[in-house]
Amino acid sequence: NAGVMQNPRHLVRRRGQEARLRCSPMKGHSHVYWYRQLPEEGLKFMVYLQKENIIDESGMPKERFSAEFPKEGPSILRIQQVVRGDSAAYFCASSLSRDRLFYEQYFGPGTRLTVT
Amino acid sequence: QKEVEQDPGPLSVPEGAIVSLNCTYSNSAFQYFMWYRQYSRKGPELLMYTYSSGNKEDGRFTAQVDKSSKYISLFIRDSQPSDSATYLCAMSGVTSGSRLTFGEGTQLTVNP
Numbered sequence: 001n002a003g004v005m006q007n008p009r010h011l012v013r014r015r016g017q018e019a020r021l022r023c024s025p026m027k028g029h030s031h032v033y034w035y036r037q038l039p040e041e042g043l044k045f046m047v048y049l050q051k052e053n054i055i056d057e058s059g060m061p062k063e064r065f066s067a068e069f070p071k072e073g074p075s076i077l078r079i080q081q082v083v084r085g086d087s088a089a090y091f092c093a094s095s096l097s098r099d100r101l102f103y104e105q106y107f108g109p110g111t112r113l114t115v116t
Numbered sequence: 117q118k119e120v121e122q123d124p125g126p127l128s129v130p131e132g133a134i135v136s137l138n139c140t141y142s143n144s145a146f147q148y149f150m151w152y153r154q155y156s157r158k159g160p161e162l163l164m165y166t167y168s169s170g171n172k173e174d175g176r177f178t179a180q181v182d183k184s185s186k187y188i189s190l191f192i193r194d195s196q197p198s199d200s201a202t203y204l205c206a207m208s209g210v211t212s213g214s215r216l217t218f219g220e221g222t223q224l225t226v227n228p
Contacts, residue, residue: 105162108159
């Protein structure tokens with residue numbers, strides 16, 4: 001399967017715990033994007049990363065949220081001290097590198113986070 | 117005001133009907149326009165993208181962009197029950213090719 005992979009698919013956390021969401025981009029893709037889909041809302045951009053570099057984090061909440069895309073391994077979206085309002089579907093997308101102005105973004109199946 | 121507005125529906129049509137899905141937007145910097153299809157509890161699947169104004173056809177799907185009206189459309193001909201899904205429009209600018217701005221999605225049901 002050469003598509004974007006995300007794990008876990010479902011994650012349940014109690015308030016105050018940490019959530020770690022992982023994303024492996026499509027083969028050959030070096031750019032990763034994270035989006036959040038709250039219940040009854042559209043997808044909202046959170047952060048854009050390439051290997052070892054955050055390019056745009058303008059959609060990330062200022063506190064408790066962080067993202068990384070190390071040289072080796074998957075991209076990680078980390079949510080510390082989760083609250084019930086963090087319950088949502090988190091989607092990762094990937095694209096080819098930016099030697100053109102635009103590349104299509106391909107999405108993974110998402111991680112559904114439930115905070116109890 | 118939201119940057120991208122999309123009628124959430126739900127929209128229900130009989131099999132074989134022509135479906136028209138639409139989005140309006142306010143940001144004149146948007147240059148790339150995409151349509152994604154999302155089945156329940158799945159990730160969005162890219163259907164088509166267009167650059168600037170014009171039409172693009174792919175099988176039963178046609179995307180139209182009218183930048184002067186800030187209005188985009190997706191037409192589905194000969195709709196099938198398998199087309200039942202939520203359709204999301206998305207947009208990005210030339211310099212913000214990194215971030216997509218989505219509409220809220222239109223839920224479509226095609227009845228056999």
